[in-house]
Amino acid sequence: MASNFSIDKKDIFFTLFDLFEVEKIYKDIPAFRDQTREDFEMILSEAANFATNTIAPINQPGDKNPVRFEKGEVIVPKEYLEAYKQFCENGWVATSGDPEFGGQGLPNGIHSSASEMFFAASIAFYMYPGLTMAAARLIKAYGTEEMKKKYVHRLYTGEWQGTMCLTEPSAGSAVGDLKATAKREKDHYLITGQKIFISAGEHNMTSNHIHLVLARVEGAPKGIKGVSLFLVPKFMVNDDGTLGARNDVECIGIEHKMGIKASATCTLSFGENGKCIGYLIGEENKGIQYMFMMMNEARMGVGLQGLACASAAYLEALKYAQERIQGTSIEDFKNADAPRIPIIKHPDVKKMLATMKAYTEGMRMLCYQASVFADLAENSLDPEIKEKNHGLLDLYTPIVKAYCSDMGFKVTELAVQVFGGYGYCSEYPVEQYLRDCKIASIYEGTNGIQAMDLLGRKISMKGGLLLMTFLNDFNVWCEENTNHPAFGELVKKLEATKNRLAEVSMKFAELSMGGDMAYPAFSATNYLHMFGDTVLGWLWVKAAIVAEKKLNELFAKKGIKTDEAKAKEIAENPDAAFYDGKIKTAHFFVNHLMTRTEWLAQSILSLDRSGLDINFIQ
Amino acid sequence: MKILVTAKRVTDPDMKIKVKPDGTGIVTDGMNYKINPFCEIAVEEALRIREKGNQAEIVVVGIGPKEAATELRTALAMGADRAILVLIDKYYDSTVVAKILKKIVEEEKPDLILTGKQAVDDDSNQASQMLAALLGYPQACFASKIELTDGGKKAKVTREVDGGLETIQVELPAIVSADLRLNEPRYPTVPNILKAKKKPLKEVPVDSLGIDVTPKTEFVKMTEPPTRKAGIKVPDVATLVDKLKNESKVL
Known part of the structure; x- marks a missing residue:
């Protein structure tokens, strides 16, 4: 069956322009002032x-005919070559890149939204340019003038591929254990070592690869503090920009994976012949600090992948549920001749669709909100706003990454469920979204690492300032809205959830002050999810308030006053139905999904350590 | 040379259209709009003619409400140089379109006028032919290939006609309407979208053109096509034949 791929432009526009009013925000930023x-x-x-016409059609072919490894070369599915070329020509690689280097100069908020669409069409495809963009931005931020001149422009155009090379066989989550070495020699270093799981590490879509490699300079301190960052081109680049000799870096194999099969996951060998030239970025032993810029950006990107898979899968399931006829209405259960109905009318299916809608659109709000933080953190003219948004972005990054990849996967799973037996068949598109989405909770720092980052680093950062900023804003907002005529009840529930989150956070502080490391680590994932649910609840109620205002404006404009006429308008006018749907989903989220925070809180506050203490035997 | 191209704003052909219960038109709530796909092909062709090395200014024309500027911006983002939007806010038909375009042609004096063969909303397929008649220009409708000849003084046009292809040569200035297979329109690139807003877009109130905009046709009523009735089972072949003969009268 052909895919019914679609993009929820209406919701994307609502979230950007009505809920976050990005146009107003960007008006105050000189770089974006001219953009309307x-x-x-x-x-x-x-x-x-x-995304719909060029990328989505190659997603399934890429899954059926994955990347191939032949004699050191990696060959992408043939459909990828033309799509990639067009993608680059149309200027989509560096949408938020600096115009001075050939980027398009758009805000992060807009870039994120476009990225969501490209990821939804195919994670495997958009990973290639996504990584290139992140690598280019890192070189631009920390590279020498010469490096910027030589590499950034040609990465921004997509002519070359950028990669990030961290993982080694015994240094994954524990990246400080890495063994790759760098030996100083004149103006460069000689790199030796092996890197695994390198996305886009080698392929035939670009004429050169620029690897950003973490390695240890001889005599460097042990652990993470002895790691430096190097730029390693596949082909050396002459001063006039032409390509020179092949560097001593080689792909020695690729992985065969559960999903994103058209994305090349490579094992790279550096300096097999002792001749791999690398150039130091920044200072020695500060590599991880620089790499974090790329990693943070990549973590936002992975969160968007979760959202994107969720959105694509949800919209497929919605369409299917509206068309698939099966069974009779529950009210007609005694009547064998009752008309057969589309499955969307069955309450259980409706619950699944409502759940998918609530998480998907909620994650969209979360991701875009974080992107707006990023824009203000990078570009605001007011140092106070800049710093505050930087803090909020730091706080939200692990939540965006882990919450959206976990819940995105959950939504794809529900989509398979809505499709029933067909959902399990590869002829239908949803099982691929589920497989493609799964990696998002694993790479770029597993979700366990993200939870530890949130609880162990972000919450205690600057003496708890980030959490305090977040809670203060939240408190102020609750006070302002607690008597909201339409949503006061929801605000009160939200307020209680927020207080519970604060209570749990305090408990963790108390535990760690008492020297307990294991129990907070054991509970970190629960905490991250509790945090995520609470933020989504907040965003949903904000969205409901905006939607209600819009809906009332629409009624007023048309002179609609009675409840009957309003119901009729909602039934007939897709705009009215959209706003009404937002309001109802906000109620649904707060009453049926956000309530999960309570069992998470109970689990954490139980302080029950039995799970930690099990002696596992085979 | 100068090429004038039309870009009509039409309802998104991928959306479900609902007719208002009183039959005065379609429900426009929540409706998306797009540039008419045949006009998009015409714009693309103008760009390709220019890219073949012909020095050409490409002017794109739209007729409609203020919002129709969005579709003109799309054409500008594809690569057209400037746009003219003729503002009209009442019912108009193909004759009015032809008269408006005639006026624009007289002002702009293009060497070539490229149009979509028809708009996908009302499917009239008349404006181009009427315009040719009003101007007394040669016309070549339903083009699937256009080639400028004689140093840009003539155009060789392959037309899709019933049962095959017909190739004719017209002297410029002429009107050529684009058919589906003429080309595949490009996507606007991001830099071109950002440049598009800096390109001139002139709004012209229709009253300022000094022409009679009374339509020759009258809008009477719009209805949805009748919904297909469910089929019935017939007991035997004889009944089927009888029904085909006497009810549907196909035999």
Whole structure:
């Protein structure tokens, strides 16, 4: 069955322009001042067209005919070559890149939204340019002038591929254990070592690869503090920009994976012949600090992958549920001749769809909100706003990464369920979303690592300032809205959840002050999810308030006053139905999904360590 | 040379259209709009003619409400140089379109006028032919290939006609309407989208053109096509034959 791939442009526009009012925010930032909502809408509409018409059609072929490894070369599915070329020509690689280096200069908020669409169409495809962009930005931030001149422009155009090389066989989550070495020699270093799981590490879509490699300079301190960052080109680049000799770096194999099969996951061998030239980025032993810039960006990207898979799978399931006829209405259960109905009318299916909608659109709000933090952190003219948003971005990054990859996977799983037996068959598109999505909770720092990052680093950072900033804003907002005529009840429930989150956070502080490391680590994932649910609840109620205002404006404009006429308008007018759907989903989320925070809180506050203490035997 | 191209704003052909219960038109709530796909092909062709090395200014024209500027911006983002939007806010038909375009042609004096063969909303397929008649220009409709000849003084046009292809040569200035297979339109690139807003877009109120905009046709009523009735089972072949003969009268 052909895929019914679609993009929820209406919700994307609502979230960006009505909920977060990004146009107003960007008006105050000189770099974006000239850009209007009209520009953004046009760019995003074209991104949607490109994603739908060029990328989505190669997603399934790429899954059926994965990347191949032949004699040191990695060959992408043939459909990828033309799509990649067009993608680059149309300027989609560096949408948020600096125009001075050939980027398009758009805000992160708009870039994230376009990225969501490209990931939804195919994670495997968009990973290639996504990594290139992140690598280029790192070189631009920390590289020498010469490096910037030589590499950034040609990465921004997609002519070359950028990669990040961290993982080694015994240094994955524990990246400080890495063994790759770098030996100083004149103006460069000689790199030796092996890196695994390198996405886009080798392939035939670009003429060169620029690897960013973590390695240890001889005599460097042990652990993470002795790691430096190097730029290693596959082909050396001459001063006039032409390609020179092949560097001593080679792909020696690729992985065969559960999903994202058209994304090349490579094992790279550096300095097999002792001749791999690398150039130091920044200072020695500060590599991880620089790499974190790329990693943070990549973590946001992985969160977007979770959202994107969820959105694609949810929209497929919604369409299917509206068309698939099966069974009769529960009210007609005694009548064998009752008309057969589309499965969306069955309450259990409706619950699944409501759950998918609530998480998907909720994650969209979360991801875009974090992108707006990033824009303000990078570009605000007010140092106070800059710093505050930097803190909020730091706080949200592990949540975006882990919550969206976990819940995104959950949504794809529900989509398979809605499709029933067909969902389990590879002829239908949803099982691929489930397989493609699974990696998101693993790479770029497993979700366990993200939970530890949130609880162990972000919450205690600057003496707890990030959490305090978050809670203060939340408190102020609750006070302002607690008597909201339409949503006061929801606000009160939200307030209680927020207080519970604060209570749990305090408990962790108490435990760690008492020297307990294991129990907080054991509970960190629960805490991250509790945090994520609470933020989503907040965002949902905010969205409901905006939607209600919009809906009332619509009624007023048309002179609709009675409840009957309103119901009729909602039934007939897709705009009215959209706003009404937002309001109802907010209620559903707060009452049926956000309540999960209570069992998470109970689990954490039980302080029951039995899970930690089991003696596992075979 | 100068090429004038039309870009009509139409309802998104991928959306479900609902007719208003009183039959005065379609429900436009929540409707998306797009550039008419045949016009998009015409714009693409103008760009390709220019890319073949012909020095050409490409002017794109739209007729409609203020919002129709969005579709003109799309054409500008594809690569057209400037746009003219003729503002009209009442019912108009193909004759009015032809008269408006005639006026624009008289002002702009293009060497070639490229249009979509028809708009996918009302499927009239008349404006181009009427425009040719009003101007007394040669016309070549349903083009699947256009080639400028004679140093850009003529155009050799392959037309899709019933049962095959017909190739004709027209002297410029002429009107050529684009058919589906003429080309595959490009996507606007991100840099071009950002440049598009800096390109001039002139709004022209229709009243300022000094033409009679009374339509020759009258809008009477719009209805949805009748829904297909469910089929019935017939007991035997004889009944089937009888029904085919006497009810549907196909035999």
